[in-house]
Amino acid sequence: MTELLQLEAYFDAVPRTAARTETYGPLTLFVTIDGGWPYYARPGLGLDASITAADVTKVRDRQRELGLPETFEWVAELSPSMREAAEEAGLRVEAHPILVLDQLSADPVDDRxxxxxxxxxxxxxxxxxxxxxxxxxxxxxxxxxxxxxxxxxxxxxxxxxxxxxxxxxxxxxxxxxxxxxxxxxxxxxxxxxxxxxxxxxxxxxxxxxxxxxxxxxxxxxxxxxxxxxxxxxxxxxxxxxxxxxxxxxxxxxxxxxxxxx
Ligand SMILES: CC(C)(COP(=O)(O)OP(=O)(O)OC[C@H]1O[C@@H](n2cnc3c(N)ncnc32)[C@H](O)[C@@H]1OP(=O)(O)O)[C@@H](O)C(=O)NCCC(=O)NCCS
The missing domain is CATH 3.40.630.30 (Gcn5-related N-acetyltransferase (GNAT))
Incomplete structure (x- = not known):
């Protein structure tokens, strides 16, 4: 879990290098300011408040208003209420394995x-x-x-x-x-x-x-x-x-x- 909390802090920090934030209840929306990759909304760092479909809908309305993609990202193990809230708000939800490097399996030098x-x-x-x-x-x-x-x-x-x-x-x-x-x-x-x-x-x-x-x-x-x-x-x-x-x-x-x- 400590490992996941470290990753959660990273997910919250990385968009801040290129985006400003808006807070809607338990959710943080990242709004890109440098013309680069558009970011997601995600649960506020360290919040264990339960998230509802109404919270998700509020952020989707704002994303549409700003012309941003209506995308949300979160860590399943840290924000267990988010899945149901997103699905109830009409979003298609997908799960992707998160992996951390233990040890490189071979010499990283490759002349290609x-x-x-x-x-x-x-x-x-x-x-x-x-x-x-x-x-x-x-x-x-x-x-x-x-x-x-x-x-x-x-x-x-x-x-x-x-x-x-x-x-x-x-x-x-x-x-x-x-x-x-x-x-x-x-x-x-x-x-x-x-x-x-x-x-x-x-x-x-x-x-x-x-x-x-x-x-x-x-x-x-x-x-x-x-x-x-x-x-x-x-x-x-x-x-x-x-x-x-x-x-x-x-x-x-x-x-x-x-x-x-
Ligand atoms: C995922 C992706 C990056 C893999 O790229 P790749 O260059 O084909 O990757 P590799 O060649 O290193 O490995 C792919 C497979 O080919 C096998 N392979 C590697 N060299 C091989 C060779 N000489 N002959 C036959 N098979 C070989 C690997 O063992 C691996 O097999 P696996 O299915 O058992 O793991 C590529 O398929 C892709 O761009 N997919 C779409 C985008 C995507 O999903 N990206 C990942 C985002 S998380």
Missing amino acids: VRRVTADDPDLGRVRGVQNVGFGTPGTAVGAAGATERDTAAVDGEPLDALRARIRAHTTVVYAAFDPEGPVAAGIHQPVGEVTEIVGVATLPSARRRGLGAAVTRALAADALSSGVRTVFLSAGDQDVARLYEHVGFRQVGTAMTGEPA
Whole structure:
């Protein structure tokens, strides 16, 4: 439980680097201020008050008013009343395993993988890899590859926001490359001694070559070498969790998401 409380503090802290907050009863809404990734609402840190459907509805109204996605995130074990409240308020709820790094299972050095800096000309295409990867859920090999990545590459304000976060060391990006460009990518977001690895994705055409695992290992090694003590992530499903377990992570809890069906 102590481990989960540490992660809960992280979930509350990380959006504060790029968002302001609004409080609605037991829920905190994070409103992005830098043009970057929109954030969720989640239970207030340290509150064990019971959450109701009316609380969730109030926040959804405000999210709609601000043009934000109506997304909620929480840790199942720490906010047990939230699931029923979210479902009653009409949200589709999903559970995702949370894993913490025990020990890296193999040497993280892989010459296909490198750190991507703020000024790297490939950064927009690295985001393209993530867009295509998450646009093709599951772990199967597929047809989408370099062409789709280049079409999905990111530019303009969202890329500038990412560059600023890399410079501020609130986001660290690693990617795997083949001769034509990036094919797998992921980031970690350190806050003090804790970091979360997110956005790990491989182009469907490059899957099942060990790239997802290699990027995850490189991110975890980077975090440990920069003084982070707790490296965690949440897996989309049990197939993805198995990949992370091979890398050296262990399941400790359940991250919940709620969004309109
Ligand atoms: C999850 C994801 C990142 C995995 O990427 P990947 O590059 O295929 O990952 P890996 O190759 O390291 O491992 C995937 C599987 O291929 C296997 N594999 C690795 N190298 C292999 C090889 N040379 N030959 C055959 N299989 C291999 C791994 O053992 C693993 O098998 P498992 O299902 O038993 O765990 C990718 O499928 C993806 O982008 N999915 C959509 C987005 C997503 O869900 N991201 C995770 C968010 S939590």
